[in-house]
Amino acid sequence: MAAQPDSPASNGASSKTRAKRKRVQQHNDELERFDSLAWNPSLSADDPFSFVVGSNELEGGFLSLEEIDESEYGLEIPKPEGKIRKDKSKPNKQSNKEKGSEIHGDGGNGVEVSVEKGENVKADRKNNKKKNKKKAKEVKKVEDVDSEAGDGVESEVEEKEEDGNVQTEQGSKKTKKKKKKKKKKKVNETQEKEVPVPGSNGQDDVEEEEEPVDDADYYAWNELRLHPLIMKSIYRLGFKEPTPIQKACIPAAAHQGKDVVGAAETGSGKTLAFGLPIFQRLLEEQEKATKMLEERGEEEEKYTQKGFLRALIITPTRELALQVTDHLKAVGKDASIRVIPIVGGMSTEKQARLLKSRPEIIVGTPGRLWELMSGGEKHLVELHSLSFFVLDEADRMIENGHFHELQSIIDMLPLTNGSIERNPQNAQTCVTVSSVQRKKRQTFVFSATIALSADFRKKLKRGALKPKQSPSDGFNSIEALSERAGMRDNVALVDLTNVSILANKLEESFIECKEEDKDAYLYYILCIHGRGRTIVFCTAVAALRRLSSILRILGVNVWTLHAQMQQRARLKAIDRFRGNEHGILLATDVAARGIDIPGVRTVVHYQLPHSAEVYIHRSGRTARASADGCSIALITPKETSKFASLCKSFLKESFQRFPLENSYMPEVMKRLSLARQIDKILRKDSKEKAKKSWFERNAELVDLLVDKDESEEERVNNFKQKKVTSANLNKLLQELNELLSRPLQPKSFSHRYLAGAGVSPLLQHQFQELAKLKLSDVKNTGGENKRRKLVAIGQDCVEPLQALRTAGQEVRMDIKETAQKRKNMEDLRKKRKEEKKRFRDQRRKQKKNMKGGQ
Numbered sequence: 068m069a070a071q072p073d074s075p076a077s078n079g080a081s082s083k084t085r086a087k088r089k090r091v092q093q094h095n096d097e098l099e100r101f102d103s104l105a106w107n108p109s110l111s112a113d114d115p116f117s118f119v120v121g122s123n124e125l126e127g128g129f130l131s132l133e134e135i136d137e138s139e140y141g142l143e144i145p146k147p148e149g150k151i152r153k154d155k156s157k158p159n160k161q162s163n164k165e166k167g168s169e170i171h172g173d174g175g176n177g178v179e180v181s182v183e184k185g186e187n188v189k190a191d192r193k194n195n196k197k198k199n200k201k202k203a204k205e206v207k208k209v210e211d212v213d214s215e216a217g218d219g220v221e222s223e224v225e226e227k228e229e230d231g232n233v234q235t236e237q238g239s240k241k242t243k244k245k246k247k248k249k250k251k252k253k254v255n256e257t258q259e260k261e262v263p264v265p266g267s268n269g270q271d272d273v274e275e276e277e278e279p280v281d282d283a284d285y286y287a288w289n290e291l292r293l294h295p296l297i298m299k300s301i302y303r304l305g306f307k308e309p310t311p312i313q314k315a316c317i318p319a320a321a322h323q324g325k326d327v328v329g330a331a332e333t334g335s336g337k338t339l340a341f342g343l344p345i346f347q348r349l350l351e352e353q354e355k356a357t358k359m360l361e362e363r364g365e366e367e368e369k370y371t372q373k374g375f376l377r378a379l380i381i382t383p384t385r386e387l388a389l390q391v392t393d394h395l396k397a398v399g400k401d402a403s404i405r406v407i408p409i410v411g412g413m414s415t416e417k418q419a420r421l422l423k424s425r426p427e428i429i430v431g432t433p434g435r436l437w438e439l440m441s442g443g444e445k446h447l448v449e450l451h452s453l454s455f456f457v458l459d460e461a462d463r464m465i466e467n468g469h470f471h472e473l474q475s476i477i478d479m480l481p482l483t484n485g486s487i488e489r490n491p492q493n494a495q496t497c498v499t500v501s502s503v504q505r506k507k508r509q510t511f512v513f514s515a516t517i518a519l520s521a522d523f524r525k526k527l528k529r530g531a532l533k534p535k536q537s538p539s540d541g542f543n544s545i546e547a548l549s550e551r552a553g554m555r556d557n558v559a560l561v562d563l564t565n566v567s568i569l570a571n572k573l574e575e576s577f578i579e580c581k582e583e584d585k586d587a588y589l590y591y592i593l594c595i596h597g598r599g600r601t602i603v604f605c606t607a608v609a610a611l612r613r614l615s616s617i618l619r620i621l622g623v624n625v626w627t628l629h630a631q632m633q634q635r636a637r638l639k640a641i642d643r644f645r646g647n648e649h650g651i652l653l654a655t656d657v658a659a660r661g662i663d664i665p666g667v668r669t670v671v672h673y674q675l676p677h678s679a680e681v682y683i684h685r686s687g688r689t690a691r692a693s694a695d696g697c698s699i700a701l702i703t704p705k706e707t708s709k710f711a712s713l714c715k716s717f718l719k720e721s722f723q724r725f726p727l728e729n730s731y732m733p734e735v736m737k738r739l740s741l742a743r744q745i746d747k748i749l750r751k752d753s754k755e756k757a758k759k760s761w762f763e764r765n766a767e768l769v770d771l772l773v774d775k776d777e778s779e780e781e782r783v784n785n786f787k788q789k790k791v792t793s794a795n796l797n798k799l800l801q802e803l804n805e806l807l808s809r810p811l812q813p814k815s816f817s818h819r820y821l822a823g824a825g826v827s828p829l830l831q832h833q834f835q836e837l838a839k840l841k842l843s844d845v846k847n848t849g850g851e852n853k854r855r856k857l858v859a860i861g862q863d864c865v866e867p868l869q870a871l872r873t874a875g876q877e878v879r880m881d882i883k884e885t886a887q888k889r890k891n892m893e894d895l896r897k898k899r900k901e902e903k904k905r906f907r908d909q910r911r912k913q914k915k916n917m918k919g920g921q
């Protein structure tokens with residue numbers, strides 16, 4: 068029954084319609100204003116272009132181990148191409164069968180079609196026929212249609228596609244669905260930043276009603292003139308304004324078509340500084356292509372399968388490649404542009420399958436990319452349409468000539484106007500290049516520390532990045548690398564790094580201690596200030612292993628990450644760390660660059676890095692985006708001059724000494740000593756076991772019969788020895804457990820009195836627990852224990868940054884001064900030694916003389 072005009076129902080409906088109209092009007096006004104700005108599409112009409120109507124439903128966030136296997140790090144293998152006809156009048160409740168029957172595809176060409184996305188793109192294309200004003204209105208209309216379709220439509224349709232793709236694999240279908248659900252749940256949990264977008268689907272729509280996006284909040288983006296679909300993603304991600312590096316790079320890269328060398332502090336949003344121009348150009352091209360096709364009256368289906376690689380992004384580590392992929396996918400979600408990672412540690416076959424979907428953007432590490440390219444992987448060698456070549460963390464690529472593969476990859480790229488001649492053999496493997504495309508490829512080179520070398524910095528400031536002529540042996544400089552990659556003369560040089568290159572809101576500090584006390588100080592930091600996520604960096608894997616073992620014995624839950632781990636375990640570690648608000652990650656420098664995990668509050672340099680660049684990148688895992696954070700370097704007296712010279716390279720003269728409450732140290736040391744003894748016993752035991760099994764294995768291999776018969780005496784001795792060790796281990800464990808069962812106590816703590824001020828919630832809780840414990844003790848012992856002391860101490864668990872701010876002590880780090888002090892100390896030690904020697908000699912002489920006299 069229709070609602071009467073004056074009925075509450077109709078009032079509600081009309082106010083809803085009014086609100087909706089108002090929103091649409093606001094949005095249109097904004098877009099009208101946006102359209103009135105000069106629009107500068109960078110594509111010429113004859114540019115070769117093919118597009119794929121595809122879904123990019125590859126959610127962000129690192130996945131758990133179980134998910135990695137089939138869904139390939141969050142990447143579903145794109146589904147068979149087909150057109151899905153959707154009856155919008157029945158959006159929600161369809162059986163699986165019905166869902167399956169709506170999919171029409173050949174099932175084999177690997178192109179995925181998402182109804183929502185497909186409809187979006189189609190509608191957008193229609194809109195593009197009319198000029199900008201109309202386009203804006205139409206985009207809104209499509210969004211409205213989507214929201215009318217109701218909650219859950221998109222997810223259901225996606226499941227349909229999934230069903231269609233794996234009809235024969237019932238088992239794996241179920242697993243996939245489960246994984247997908249799990250993944251979605253996880254993404255919901257981790258994507259804290261997501262805000263509702265007007266007109267987006269599903270859950271977003273529901274939220275949208277409650278909290279519509281105020282376009283005015285995003286005003287700062289307008290001058291960048293980004294495509295409406297990009298803006299939609301930006302709304303969704305909740306990025307209110309572009310970061311300075313984005314502001315500086317996007318106009319040059321997206322509207323002027325320039326190559327860019329970009330330097331900005333860690334966590335400043337460099338990924339989108341190069342990512343958004345890529346999306347902008349691809350979307351502009353899509354529009355042009357649609358227009359052309361419609362003008363010529365050709366069928367668009369004819370072109371839908373010709374996906375070529377448009378952007379190749381190279382990063383130095385696998386984790387970073389996966390993260391950049393996730394980040395770009397989040398932006399490309401509304402634009403139906405696909406992004407996939409190609410990294411080591413994943414099976415090559417699976418990656419080949421992913422490549423069959425012909426994604427527009429690939430993010431990869433040099434090793435695996437080259438492996439596939441040199442193997443003639445079609446999508447990777449058909450590079451004639453490549454429009455972007457990006458080197459993220461570019462300065463890492465030229466370190467120690469690690470990346471020979473990178474050189475080979477670059478040699479495979481089609482020539483651009485500025486390129487020098489290169490290996491013709493490689494060029495032959497590559498599909499021939501159209502001269503239009505040659506001119507068009509843009510090269511982006513980014514890093515936080517690219518400008519660290521004084522020489523390069525000067526060049527950046529002068530605005531002159533003149534490449535050297537024909538580097539013959541690899542890339543020993545960013546210039547050579549950029550030139551080889553085809554960077555042109557009119558490159559935009561954007562250096563936004565501050566004088567010290569370190570992140571703005573990072574507060575640095577150090578603790579000076581002996582090498583053997585580093586464990587204790589680390590344990591102290593984690594115990595007393597264990598709030599927020601912490602990353603502890605080691606230089607050597609062996610040190611990391613030893614440290615993780617000790618900390619685990621001490622009951623500190625840590626995850627480890629280093630290059631000798633299997634890829635799955637590496638991802639799992641990051642995933643778990645990301646999922647724990649107060650997580651602790653022990654990592655080597657494999658995690659130093661690029662890893663972006665929100666809520667990392669503290670970085671500890673357990674071992675100092677070998678270079679200032681690494682120090683900066685390590686420390687840059689905290690104080691990202693607009694957050695603050697703190698770094699603590701543990702330095703031995705021997706390392707002070709190394710630390711001072713590090714400070715010198717980023718022009719810092721003084722650092723803060725991290726405040727320590729020394730009264731805690733006796734107990735810390737006690738616990739640590741027990742943990743070390745336990746660790747020693749456990750290590751010895753596992754070594755023996757490993758040795759034994761190694762011997763037995765090898766004996767088996769050569770058909771050798773191992774004589775297990777020991778003499779009676781040996782057996783008895785071994786048994787006795789084992790018994791002693793085991794008793795000793797139990798005793799140590801018991802002792803340690805007893806210490807660990809109560810909070811760390813400072814030496815001066817009075818067992819009788821409690822000072823009233825500053826009792827933290829933690830301390831309060833501990834008191835309650837201990838009081839309960841005492842009470843039950845009394846009951847159990849029948850009140851025999853008359854001296855009932857309340858032994859409880861908790862600490863106000865403030866995070867390191869807060870402790871540093873309230874009590875840190877400034878210390879000048881003058882390299883000359885430190886070197887001089889060190890020299891003085893050594894001189895003093897030498898002098899004392901000599902004096903001692905002289906004194907000994909004198910006494911010896913005296914004794915001799917006395918003996919001679921007798």
Ligand SMILES: Nc1ncnc2c1ncn2[C@@H]1O[C@H](COP(=O)(O)OP(=O)(O)OP(=O)(O)O)[C@@H](O)[C@H]1O
Nearest residue numbers: 306308309310333334335336337338515661663692
């Ligand atoms: N405009 C923006 N507004 C708010 N946050 C943003 C914006 N752009 C990017 N971010 C967020 O900032 C964080 C850091 O971005 P990103 O990883 O690109 O930094 P980066 O400069 O590449 O850092 P690094 O040098 O360490 O690799 C990410 O979590 C990203 O989502």
